[in-house]
Amino acid sequence: MTGVPSREMTLHKLSDLRAGDLMIFLSVARCQSVNGAARELNMPPSQVSKAVARLEEQLGLTLMVRSTRGITISDDGNRILPQVTTLVQRVQDLDRRDTVDTAIAVAAPSYMIIWCAPRIIGALPGTRVRAIEMAPALIRTLAAGNFFDVCLTLAEERLPESWVSIQVGEMRRSCFGPPALYERLGPAPISLETMRRIPFVLPVYNANGVYVPVDDGCPLASTQRTAGHEAQTMALALEMACSSGEQVVFGPLMAAYPYLVDGRLVEFEVEGWNEKDPVYVSCNADRVRAPQQRQIADATRLALEKLGAFNRDRVPADARS
Numbered sequence: 001m002t003g004v005p006s007r008e009m010t011l012h013k014l015s016d017l018r019a020g021d022l023m024i025f026l027s028v029a030r031c032q033s034v035n036g037a038a039r040e041l042n043m044p045p046s047q048v049s050k051a052v053a054r055l056e057e058q059l060g061l062t063l064m065v066r067s068t069r070g071i072t073i074s075d076d077g078n079r080i081l082p083q084v085t086t087l088v089q090r091v092q093d094l095d096r097r098d099t100v101d102t103a104i105a106v107a108a109p110s111y112m113i114i115w116c117a118p119r120i121i122g123a124l125p126g127t128r129v130r131a132i133e134m135a136p137a138l139i140r141t142l143a144a145g146n147f148f149d150v151c152l153t154l155a156e157e158r159l160p161e162s163w164v165s166i167q168v169g170e171m172r173r174s175c176f177g178p179p180a181l182y183e184r185l186g187p188a189p190i191s192l193e194t195m196r197r198i199p200f201v202l203p204v205y206n207a208n209g210v211y212v213p214v215d216d217g218c219p220l221a222s223t224q225r226t227a228g229h230e231a232q233t234m235a236l237a238l239e240m241a242c243s244s245g246e247q248v249v250f251g252p253l254m255a256a257y258p259y260l261v262d263g264r265l266v267e268f269e270v271e272g273w274n275e276k277d278p279v280y281v282s283c284n285a286d287r288v289r290a291p292q293q294r295q296i297a298d299a300t301r302l303a304l305e306k307l308g309a310f311n312r313d314r315v316p317a318d319a320r321s
Helices: 007-015 019-031 034-041 045-059 075-094 110-123 136-145 179-184 192-197 234-244 253-261 290-308
Strands: 064-067 070-073 104-108 129-133 150-153 163-177 199-207 210-213 226-231 249-252 266-268 275-284
Touching (some): 019 075, 034 045, 070 075, 104 110, 104 136, 110 129, 110 150, 110 234, 110 253, 136 150, 163 234, 199 249, 226 234, 234 249, 234 253, 249 253, 253 290, 275 290
Parallel strands (some): 199 226
8 A cells, every 4th residue: 555545535534624724724824824813813823723734634735834934825725725715705605694685895905995995885785895904915816716706906906807807096106204204304396315315114024034125116216215114014104104203104195094184194295206006996797796896986986086186285385484
């Protein structure tokens, strides 16, 4: 006898698969961290590790690559991720009591879903909306697995054939910082040379324990700017800019809007900067009816129009003389 498992043994192991283990693996994939998944699921990290190890043993695959720096999802793990997502979705569908009108799941970066979800809810009376905060990279990865039905992005993503994408407008990207700092910089527009000297809160993400810089689309590359604090999310970056009093953030107006309204930050007018991103609403046509697609697109378009009408919240010129 060789060490290769028989078909009967493989089927026996697959029959022992637990839906909970599959859900835990999806959480680990989303968080790229055992500890992060444990926090998300409110369970001990050891329980998360055991669930993934059990799943690996039953599937005969290595799902996570472990090192002293943390974990990453293996090639096999990424390969089966869409199938696992589909299985979990089907289990969840079985548990739904509302079989006539199921929820429409909408995924988007955190600042977009916070802004758009209330407007989408208003456009879909009688429909349950499931709002999901999700990074763009995960949106691309999970779209094929029916983990969500609609996504909002700042670029046209490469999605499966069943998806329909509609450009619904544009969103301005700009520089935001404390009003007192803006006052000290002199008359607008601020020169690029001045901006090079101002510390920026720069975006980073963690990969195997190494902090990797992220391209935020700023006209000044990160190597051309003075490095300040670092943050993994736009919300954290904006809060850090408020707290520091001396640092700025480059990002989308949608994320900074609440800070501009309450006066904690202002938008900096910078010489030659007029950055805009197209905003897309993408729907899985197999799961979202055409009238609902139009309603979601129209609601997002109106949300963007409100942002477009928002004037730059700058310190008056006479206060900066």
